[in-house]
Amino acid sequence: MNGKRRSGDKTALIVIRREDAAEEPHHSGAWKVAYADFVTAMMAFFLVMWLINATTEEQKRGIADYFSPAATVGHSSSGNGQPFGGHTPFDQGSLVSDRGAMSVVQARAIAPPDPDEDDADASQRPMAPNRARNAGLEHGTASGNAATTGPQSGTRAPGGGAALTAAAAPQSQAQTAELLRAEQERQERAAFDRAAEQIREAVHADPQLAELGRQLAIDQTPEGLRIQILDEERQPMFATGSSVLQERARLLLAKVGPVLAKLSEPISIAGHTDAAPYRGGDKSNWELSAERANATRRLLIEAGLQETRIRSVTGNADRDPLLPADPLAAANRRIAIVVLRMAPGP
Secondary structure: OOOOOOOOOOOOOOOOOOOOOOOOOOOOOHHHHHHHHHHHHHHHHHHHHHHHHHOOHHHHHHHHHHOOOOOOOHHHHHOOOOHHHHOOOOOOOOOOOOOOOOOOOOOOOOOOOOOOOOHHHHHHOOOOHHHHHHHHHHHHHHHHHHHHHOOOOOOOOOOHHHHHHHHHHHHHHHHHHHHHHHHHHHHHHHHHHHHHHHHHHHHHHOHHHOHHHHHEEEEEOOOEEEEEEEOEOOEOOEOOOOOOEOHHHHHHHHHHHHHHHOOOOOEEEEEEOOOOOOOOOOOOHHHHHHHHHHHHHHHHHHOOOOHHHEEEEEEOOOOOOOOOOOOOOHHHOEEEEEEEOOOOOO
16 A cells, blocks of 8 residues: 555555565485385395305305406306306206406517518518417317317316206106005015915914925915925825825915905916936826916815916926925925016016
């Protein structure tokens, strides 16, 4: 309002003053930049700590080699041109390469050229021994550098991991097959042990066969479970010179047959005689041993053994004595029943 009063105006003069509100001080954003730098530094610090903890000493040297300022081959010194050779610290193998390190090669000083000689003549003159040696050395150094970056260098090739995996696959399969074979052999041996124990218990439980237990021999051989019925003096299994089984031998085979029927492996039967010649006209120990083995086969089938499981029936005469030192011993006259192994051998 105008500060002058009009004449005759009796109203009071009102003066209004307006002042601009003071602006608040501007806050700078520099602290945000500093905070971001701090967080980045902490992240880098923890990343470095993780790398130190997760890598071996050889891998640390490989990483340091890659970032070495003296590494003249740079990208190829770590493998295939990618950081760390394209591998992680947990990948199999080492990330180490010594191709990036500087090497010092001693060489002889090159003789200074003769200023009196013409350049054209110098080019046609044979190279001095020192210069030839130095030139060869330089050529070898260049070849070494080229070999460093080539596929035949000591660094890991891009397909190295696949090659290692392919090489490890047959080894793993071989180990699996070996474990499977060992388990099958263990199970088969356990089944043979149970069968042998059942035969012994069946024989001992029968009063008529109690004395015959001494003529029963059961063991495990590389071929399988072998059950042998042996002759004793005055207690033969067969009549003299005959393939007819005595009554006790028939009872014994009647106990063996049901136990063998519970197994699944094939069976071979072999007859044996002593070295005494056969007293007859047109027959020998060969025919006698074969006839006794075949008579045993028939009796086992009558006792419950499946005929399809019989692998072979042979007569060995006196060619495989149980007691070689006494070829006329009664124990050499025997029947051998073998439950053949089916587990694959080593």
